Amino acid sequence: MASEILVKGTHVGFSRGSRIVFDNAAFEVSAGQRVGLVGANGSGKTTLMRLICGLLEPATGLVTTFGQRASRMNLESRRKTSLFLGGEASLYGRLTARENIQYFAQLGGMSRSESRNATRSIMSALDITWFADKAIRETSRGMRQRVALARALVHQPELVLLDEPTTGMDVEGVQLFQDLVASEVLRGTAMLISGHNALELTEICDNYWVTSNGTVYPAMRHTLDLLPNLPAADALRQALCGVRFV
Known part of the structure; x- marks a missing residue:
């Protein structure tokens, strides 16, 4: 049976002023999936998370989360979605x-x-x-x-969006986070996790996206050769070198 699709983006376009962030981008997140998000600074990683949770509206195309337009999710769906941006800024x-x-x-x-x-x-x-x-x-x-x-x-929550969650953490904190993500408590939770450490992402993710040039490039461990020749993609290839494919 195919996994339930929690997030779907079709023909997504978004700009900031004259700068195009996304142009006709497409993406999906299924229930329980762990997606690692890599890309250069300014390539749209945080913007993508904001689009998925409805904090931003695409200029073109559509982003749905739990089957609803992301910016118009009802309270039940919003409670099933959790966003981590900038860590401490969300605390009192x-x-x-x-x-x-x-x-x-x-x-x-x-x-x-x-x-x-x-x-x-x-x-x-x-x-x-x-x-x-x-x-x-x-x-x-x-x-x-x-x-x-x-x-x-x-x-x-059923869907968690984590923007560079281990920034500022010591080695122990990073390990505790990885252990928690792998635990039974969160086994069915879908996650989109961004970071600059591709090797760290390979410890907890089974699929990957690369953001670049207005596009979201999907990749799995057995489709690495389909990734474009980009620094973030190269880092991901190197991080996965020697990892047993699933």
Whole structure:
């Protein structure tokens, strides 16, 4: 049985002023799929995530998320979609780490008791418990990044868009994130994850997109030769060198 398509973009065009970001781009994300997104700065990675979650409207074409026009998703679909952009910018500095995570869990539709349990669980998974009751404004960048990730994942959404989620993290934080993504808790969650470290993305993704020249180039491990000759694509080829294809 084919996997349910959660995100679909057809003939998508988007510009900023005179600069074309996307021109007739097409893409899909299926349920449970892990997609790594690579590309140069300014190639449209963050813009693509904003289009998918409905924060931006394409100038041409259509982006649907959970079968609805992304910019017009109903509350149920928005609760099933989680966006991580810039990490700490999404947090409330005066609230503690625990309070931030639990607040967003309830915004995601969880009851008070469900949110408490889910908050405890994800704080343990990302090693946040030891600073759980410290105000966010008193924490380090790496700590805030962990809390922002917990905030995005705590209510177990069906679709998660993560823009450079491990920026500012130490090696331990990166490993904890990779372990969480691979865990049973998030096994059915579809993810679009951007980053500049192609090797890191290969640890958690099974499909890849390369953004360049207004286009989203799809690639799987067995179709690497179809990628264009672009620096980001070359980095992805090198990262996948020696990895057993699935």
